[in-house]
Amino acid sequence: MSFESLGLSPALLKLLAHQQYTHPTKIQETAIPAILNKEDVLGIAKTGSGKTISYVLPLLMNLEGNLDVKNRHANMLILVPTRELAEQVNTVFKIFSSALAHPVKTVAVYGGVSINPQMKGMQGVNVLIATPGRLLELLDNNAVHLSSITTLVLDEADKMLNLGFKDQMNKILNYLPAKRQNILLSATLSSDLQSIQQIVLSNPTVIKIEEDKDSLELIKQTAYLMPSEKKGPYLRQLIQQKEMNQVLVFASSVYQVDAIVNKLKKNGIDAKAIHSKKSQGARTESLAQFKSGNLRVLVATDLMARGIDINFLPFVINYELPRSPKDYIHRIGRTGRAEQHGEAIALLTQHELQHFEVIQKKMGKRVELIDIERPIKSN
Structure with a gap:
């Protein structure tokens, strides 16, 4: 299978080739078309299987033409467990958003650094990549609003639950509109993950890539x-x-x-x-x-x-x-x-x-x- 067969735009295909992505991974083959179709997705695949690309590309396409929201009202929310992963996801978004006709503002926020620059960075944000604790701080300060979120992604959800973020995520879910696309990605399927899956996902496309x-x-x-x-x-x-x-x-x-x-x-x-x-x-x-x-x-x-x-x-x-x-x-x-x-x-x-x-x-x-x-x- 090729990236051309997945429904991606010519601009993204050109950038994929430039970045030396030759063919989609197993999770990308199924996730990209499902996310483009705005379905909920549960993806279980090992670290390094291409999960980030599997949602970044279709979400950027879904954003085109839907960038007009009120200031400090993000379009999409990506929740991650660590600062390093937040920056990594942000980098991937920035690389591929450069191929789009209209600019997309992506921001990564996390603890351990001053909150003030991050509060200012919420102006005009489209894609917000956040660790749960810092996001709740921003919400408490009215620095960002989640009522316009169209898509929620829980990336590395297994690690988030292992770290005890479940209560924080439940608080965040209360800020989100009930009608939205949900994408949950994990390396493993634990009992905790199954419980959060039941809360978040609605009739999802399930992708489980067995260990190769x-x-x-x-x-x-x-x-x-x-x-x-x-x-x-x-x-x-x-x-x-x-x-x-x-x-x-x-x-x-x-x-x-x-x-x-x-x-x-x-x-x-x-x-x-x-x-x-x-x-x-x-x-x-x-x-x-x-x-x-x-x-x-x-x-x-x-x-x-x-x-x-x-x-x-x-x-x-x-x-x-x-x-x-x-x-x-x-x-x-x-x-x-x-x-x-x-x-x-x-x-x-x-x-x-x-x-x-x-x-x-x-x-x-x-x-x-x-x-x-x-x-x-x-x-």
Whole structure:
């Protein structure tokens, strides 16, 4: 299937080609026509499957000719769980809105920065991309109004519910008109998601893209078994020996992320941390440097990694395993993308082996396990 067959405008098709999008992903094939037809949509697909493009393109087309609303009354609302994802979605909207005949004003708002510039930015806004907490602050200050919203998107809804945004989202729903298009996108379908789906969606087009086991074949996976005190030195050894010039390292806590970065820097390896305790300016700068290839190592928690989207990321290292096997698959899926090979490495201690067995069963794939303290026998 081609983008031309999905009903997109010639201007958007031309820009897609310029951006080197050659063919739609599975979720885009179904979501784009459904959203163009102004249907409600429930899309379940893994991170990196093209969900953002699947709603940005048709929503921009639906906006054309419908941009005249009262000042500070947005046309469309996109709710996201993190600042990084808000900026990423905003960037995609800005790229593709440049192809339209009439300008579309998109604004991303989130906490951690001054609210005053964001309040001023609500003038003439068409597409508002927001984290729930900051949006409620803007509503409390009468800086923006949602009574003219024609479309609501909940992006990464699974993570939003995991973070306890459900009460905030229920408050936001009370500000919205009852008649609107609703789009709910998620990497997983949990019981919490099913409950919010019942509240928000009306007779939706349901798109569930099963995990593509073949995509894991592009990723070379290796696990190394070691005592916990050797993880730090072995991480540094891997980075140097494999000449990793761009590697994303996952850890489970803010404390561990900072500890890893400090050790790497002390050993002459350029690294930065991205987590919820960092200022927005620091997070934005670190992410931009990493995406551009000017930062060698980025160490992140799962939540912050939601805004990291790089087509040709060569290495991912799990310094610690996530609790959920699905989160492990999402982590390593940030390499081996765009039909490019990648490498994923896990550093394991003895007590993590049982959990790693569960992860392998979920993947349907065995991973080579190397005990670094056991000498390799020569033939």
